[in-house]
Amino acid sequence: DTEVTQTPKHLVMGMTNKKSLKCEQHMGHRAMYWYKQKAKKPPELMFVYSYEKLSINESVPSRFSPECPNSSLLNLHLHALQPEDSALYLCASSLALELNTEAFFGQGTRLTVV
């Protein structure tokens, strides 16, 4: 199983809503990532979890709240988002502490904030 599964695939939410994005992998990877990708731009790193602990927060606003309940799951909780937060949110995973491994990406959640 070399898949990273993200749900939902599409999400439309209002600025006062609370929603969550979910990411799951069963490859035994111990590093998981959230990337944000705006239209026609490259992905930008948001958060990194290594061994279920938040390792990196790339100065992301607090309206985005990540959570790693176990080694297979990664969530991104959304609250009071702005229209400019509309983007493709990509989850990825990799073997932690190993340099020569690739990151496996999910298909992303297309988020629209209205």
Add this chain to the structure above:
Amino acid sequence: AQTVTQSQPEMSVQEAETVTLSCTYDTSENNYYLFWYKQPPSRQMILVIRQEAYKQQNATENRFSVNFQKAAKSFSLKISDSQLGDTAMYFCAFMKPLQGAQKLVFGQGTRLTINP
């Protein structure tokens, strides 16, 4: 800080032709990895090929090969016998270890279209 530059926003070739996508990067580190990722309309980022900086031999994966010039900090991707399914956005990426994990820094991408 590392930067990755892809100077070709768009490219278009005929099916079966060979195409080369350019990528340059800037880093002061000596040990790192470079990747080419492909993102088709399905949105999923798919690894095409990777290169370890300590290896002098250029990486090859079937129709895909790279020309890695470490001194020049250049990492181009050559696609031979291009196919319609190669149509996608291609991102060059630099990877460095970061606090027990890794951080990918992507270039701006090259949109490649293979025409029938």
